[in-house]
Amino acid sequence: MALLQQIPVPLLAVNDTTLTVVEITRRSGEPVRKGDQLMVFETSKTTYEVVAEADGFVEFLCEVDGDYEVGAVVARIFSEAAEVATRQAPAQPGRSEQPVPPASKDIALAVWEGETLFSQAALQMMEARAIARGSFAGRDFVSARDVEALEAGLKKPATSAGNPSGDGPARRQRPVLPADPSRVIIEKLTSGKRREIEYLSEVQSTGLTSTLHTFFETRGIFGHINHSMQYLKNSLLPVICYETSRLLRKYPALNGYFTGEAVAYYREVNLGFAIDIDKGLKVLKLGAADSLSLPEIEQEIMRLSNQYLDDKLDIGDLTDITFTITDLSGEGVSFFKPLVNKMNSAILGVSSIDEQLKRCTLSVTFDHRVSEGKMVARFLSDLKGRLESYQSRFHPAVHKEITCFKCFKSLQEDLGDTGFVQCITPQGQEAYICQSCLKGF
Amino acid sequence: MMQAIKINHRIIKEALRIRKVEEKFLQLFSQGKLNGTVHTCVGQEFSAVAFAGQLKKKDFIFSNHRCHGHYIAFTGDVRGLLAELLGKASGTSGGIGSSQHLCHHNFFSNGIQGGIVPVAAGYALAGKLKNNGAIGIVFIGDGTLGEGVLYETMNILSKWEIPLLIVCENNFYAQSTPQHINLAGDIQARARAFGIRTFKGNTWEPELLMEQSAEAIAFVRDQQKPCFFQVDTYRLNAHSKGDDDRDPEDVALHRQKDYLHIFQQQSPSYYQMYEEAINQEIDAMVEEIFKESDLPIEKYFQPSTRTDDREWKTLEPVNKRQVELINTFFQEKLVSDERTVFLGEDIHSPYGGAFKVTKELSFLRPERVFTTPISEAAVVGISNGLALNGFRPITEIMFGDFMTLAMDQIINHASKFHHMFNRKVNCPVVIRTPMGGRRGYGPTHSQTLDKFLVGIDNVKTVALNTFIDPALIYRSVSSEEHPVIVIENKTDYGKKLLHTRPRNFTCQANGDPYPVVRISPAVSAPTLTLVAYGGMADMAASLLETIFSETDLLAELIIPSLISDLPLDILTESASRTGRLVVLEEGSPFGGIGGELIAGVTEKADVKIRVRRIAALPVPIPSVKSLEHLVLPEKNRIIQELKESF
Numbered sequence A: 001m002a003l004l005q006q007i008p009v010p011l012l013a014v015n016d017t018t019l020t021v022v023e024i025t026r027r028s029g030e031p032v033r034k035g036d037q038l039m040v041f042e043t044s045k046t047t048y049e050v051v052a053e054a055d056g057f058v059e060f061l062c063e064v065d066g067d068y069e070v071g072a073v074v075a076r077i078f079s080e081a082a083e084v085a086t087r088q089a090p091a092q093p094g095r096s097e098q099p100v101p102p103a104s105k106d107i108a109l110a111v112w113e114g115e116t117l118f119s120q121a122a123l124q125m126m127e128a129r130a131i132a133r134g135s136f137a138g139r140d141f142v143s144a145r146d147v148e149a150l151e152a153g154l155k156k157p158a159t160s161a162g163n164p165s166g167d168g169p170a171r172r173q174r175p176v177l178p179a180d181p182s183r184v185i186i187e188k189l190t191s192g193k194r195r196e197i198e199y200l201s202e203v204q205s206t207g208l209t210s211t212l213h214t215f216f217e218t219r220g221i222f223g224h225i226n227h228s229m230q231y232l233k234n235s236l237l238p239v240i241c242y243e244t245s246r247l248l249r250k251y252p253a254l255n256g257y258f259t260g261e262a263v264a265y266y267r268e269v270n271l272g273f274a275i276d277i278d279k280g281l282k283v284l285k286l287g288a289a290d291s292l293s294l295p296e297i298e299q300e301i302m303r304l305s306n307q308y309l310d311d312k313l314d315i316g317d318l319t320d321i322t323f324t325i326t327d328l329s330g331e332g333v334s335f336f337k338p339l340v341n342k343m344n345s346a347i348l349g350v351s352s353i354d355e356q357l358k359r360c361t362l363s364v365t366f367d368h369r370v371s372e373g374k375m376v377a378r379f380l381s382d383l384k385g386r387l388e389s390y391q392s393r394f395h396p397a398v399h400k401e402i403t404c405f406k407c408f409k410s411l412q413e414d415l416g417d418t419g420f421v422q423c424i425t426p427q428g429q430e431a432y433i434c435q436s437c438l439k440g441f
Numbered sequence B: 001m002m003q004a005i006k007i008n009h010r011i012i013k014e015a016l017r018i019r020k021v022e023e024k025f026l027q028l029f030s031q032g033k034l035n036g037t038v039h040t041c042v043g044q045e046f047s048a049v050a051f052a053g054q055l056k057k058k059d060f061i062f063s064n065h066r067c068h069g070h071y072i073a074f075t076g077d078v079r080g081l082l083a084e085l086l087g088k089a090s091g092t093s094g095g096i097g098s099s100q101h102l103c104h105h106n107f108f109s110n111g112i113q114g115g116i117v118p119v120a121a122g123y124a125l126a127g128k129l130k131n132n133g134a135i136g137i138v139f140i141g142d143g144t145l146g147e148g149v150l151y152e153t154m155n156i157l158s159k160w161e162i163p164l165l166i167v168c169e170n171n172f173y174a175q176s177t178p179q180h181i182n183l184a185g186d187i188q189a190r191a192r193a194f195g196i197r198t199f200k201g202n203t204w205e206p207e208l209l210m211e212q213s214a215e216a217i218a219f220v221r222d223q224q225k226p227c228f229f230q231v232d233t234y235r236l237n238a239h240s241k242g243d244d245d246r247d248p249e250d251v252a253l254h255r256q257k258d259y260l261h262i263f264q265q266q267s268p269s270y271y272q273m274y275e276e277a278i279n280q281e282i283d284a285m286v287e288e289i290f291k292e293s294d295l296p297i298e299k300y301f302q303p304s305t306r307t308d309d310r311e312w313k314t315l316e317p318v319n320k321r322q323v324e325l326i327n328t329f330f331q332e333k334l335v336s337d338e339r340t341v342f343l344g345e346d347i348h349s350p351y352g353g354a355f356k357v358t359k360e361l362s363f364l365r366p367e368r369v370f371t372t373p374i375s376e377a378a379v380v381g382i383s384n385g386l387a388l389n390g391f392r393p394i395t396e397i398m399f400g401d402f403m404t405l406a407m408d409q410i411i412n413h414a415s416k417f418h419h420m421f422n423r424k425v426n427c428p429v430v431i432r433t434p435m436g437g438r439r440g441y442g443p444t445h446s447q448t449l450d451k452f453l454v455g456i457d458n459v460k461t462v463a464l465n466t467f468i469d470p471a472l473i474y475r476s477v478s479s480e481e482h483p484v485i486v487i488e489n490k491t492d493y494g495k496k497l498l499h500t501r502p503r504n505f506t507c508q509a510n511g512d513p514y515p516v517v518r519i520s521p522a523v524s525a526p527t528l529t530l531v532a533y534g535g536m537a538d539m540a541a542s543l544l545e546t547i548f549s550e551t552d553l554l555a556e557l558i559i560p561s562l563i564s565d566l567p568l569d570i571l572t573e574s575a576s577r578t579g580r581l582v583v584l585e586e587g588s589p590f591g592g593i594g595g596e597l598i599a600g601v602t603e604k605a606d607v608k609i610r611v612r613r614i615a616a617l618p619v620p621i622p623s624v625k626s627l628e629h630l631v632l633p634e635k636n637r638i639i640q641e642l643k644e645s646f
């Protein structure tokens, strides 16, 4: 008679303090073998399968569609079938058995198997508040701050910032129905949509966000950018990711989030870019984007997009995003208000290029609790400046090798803004010809 | 009526060329076309011709501020000299050195009185080790007989039988001061006291001087021994320019006595013919040189950009004491690399140095391990000379406190040679010394003086610690092209590598040639960036747990090993994350590495960081244990200061 395995809700992403059970593949009391699939969790970004680690009899303490806090035990495996029957109280969705500390970046989340060292200050606080050492199992060090954090987690368990649970604001809303419910067709939200609502409510529901827009001139911008691009020619995304991630170092407040009582600044710049091509809206991560070169960013975007299309995204490709860019430039919009993600303090939206005016709108929505309009305005103006610096007049060297085969004028020397035309010479060779030679003066 | 003279006209022409070049300099100087100053040897030219002119090509010369004559007589490179003084890129030192800092093939000059003597001795020693038959001359003035390093070197020259000829150009003045005011005793007797053979001659009898100098040179070459030559002479012009307080009558008298003057009187047509030819030659060169350009700054100085390696590898303990690891590396190096030479006081085995670092070395390769007299300045100077002449000396200064005695050799010689000779030479000398207290050795044997060693341009300063294998560091040191000072620590010698491993921390090092060690909490994010190096590193590591327990601050300890160029990116990143930066120093804080480090991090960081230096009290280190403990940064004070700061 033995308990062989306890299955807690795994910590898959820093931002996810609860997970949804989307599938339970066995029934309580059934015999299972090591390696059998037992259940499937869904995070905000991906799904995660749980398999049995021992032969035995499974007992589920959860229900499909329930949200459970990380760490809560949702299933166990026993050596004897009889043991299952005696325990039939399923865990309540959204209520964990143990307090879960708020998942802020300042607090260690990886698990430590060695002993836990306490500072004297921490021990004193614990004694005064009757907190047991065991509450910190899995930690390497426990400081006074950690004790405070734990307490904060205990006091406001489900709704405190950074630690919302499944029955957070989005789900507690009472359903609004017309007087005659038959006049509408009610469709249950997908868990993905629910998750999205929760994610966006976190910052937006405070009403303390604001959006600023600016535009930057795109005339001649691709001549230079395309030069560095292998695949994503005529795309603004890589260069915007590149410049934004570097700029964020100067604007740490845009690369952080509001914890509920303080501002957390991320140490890394992990840029997320939103993608939605048939497979649902996902935000993919360019890790440490501020240290990547432009070609590296392009490569990484290509790699992630391919993984996305092949359904092969890693959890790591989706988590710990510190700032998001949403690129609607392919959609013909002139400007829009992007929404700030949970545990972020700002988001950048990129609209389509206005081909007539040769410009493109950039929009930043930001959490006013962390930054303010003036700073964001400066950020936008910096970004605009950086992007416009790609215009070809700033980079004459790039076109060095392009010369008109007739008059030998180089593209660099050309004063017009239409560029050269690729052509075939009378000798059958590929070459360029300038507008003057092509059309006459 | 004067006696008809008999002299080789080639010698006359040589001396006259020197004079005409220098007269040109004076003319250009008064026209404001020369930068700085010149010291001419007008009146002393035959000394240059007799000594520098009679050496072989493979021989070498070290000279002083009054070096134009020696240079022309030895190298014949009048053009290079003219261009140098006119500050042109084609000058012998690219215009960097000007009058007193010339370098061409085996000719070197430096403007520090006396300092070149041990360097010349080292250069000569290198020739002797290579057994290439080369000998050298070092020129000094009579005023330089006041410099102590000269005597340290004469002692060694004699003991080690180094083939160097010291030529003392005795012109009876040192700058403005007549000899009788500052010089006691007899000049030659000084050298004789060391058992060095002496000669005496003068520039008024050039034929005789030529014979005597040839004899002295032959003696040095054949006997492979040093020799000292006193040449009485007189400079007819001012010390440098217009600064002449000598009795005009005395000067006029010597003008009459000047041999070129006599020659001019006696053979005016020859004199005129030679003079015209030489002047023409010089004028043509000067005209051409005027059209040339100066050295662009980029050719002289390229800013070095340090990029810290970010591949962190976990460190493993090694069950060997630091001193054994150093010694093993030295033994292997001595045997495998013929250019390696060890020097230092008491380094011969069986004693093997005060801290046994050089144990066994003299048994392995006795010819390349030199136990030296107590002469830090000369020994480091000799090391510089060895390094200039192709060897890789590793020199021990018995206690770090004694480094001050070698400072002129480090700062004015080793550090400057490469640049002041316009990158023609490198001086890859390695000077290693133990610092640090906690042994009760008291005020002059305990101090950590690293702050005086980290601001020397072109010199790297490295501090060993008990986390990185010293062999790894010494391997990097051995491949440097420029001087390196290695600070070891007395209390670390006996410790095993990584013997201090705080619980719940990870010890890692990056892949820099001089690795940076990072000791971080295993999982949690640190809340304090602590920096320690050298002997303080081990102590800091041992305190990490206590610091956490008592101050609630969870430290990440960063240990640089190259302390003359700090890993600012790594430090700034860490400190920006933790918001707190503390530097532990075993020396006193003012003007120290802590200040430098904090300034560097502050310049780079975008966020506000709270900082603190915890260092020794600003007094010499007491011997009595209770006080020594309190003067050096120790546990209670560190905790106390941390609590006060944050």
Ligand SMILES: Cc1ncc(C[n+]2csc(CCOP(=O)(O)OP(=O)(O)O)c2C)c(N)n1
Residues within 6 Å of the ligand: B065, B066, B111, B112, B113, B114, B140, B141, B142, B143, B144, B145, B169, B171, B173, B174, B175, B239
């Ligand atoms: C270490 C040092 N101290 C002082 C000086 C300044 N100085 C330059 S030349 C000189 C006089 C040197 O006299 P001496 O050695 O007799 O040579 P002379 O000038 O007579 O040729 C002095 C004091 C110096 N260059 N180096």
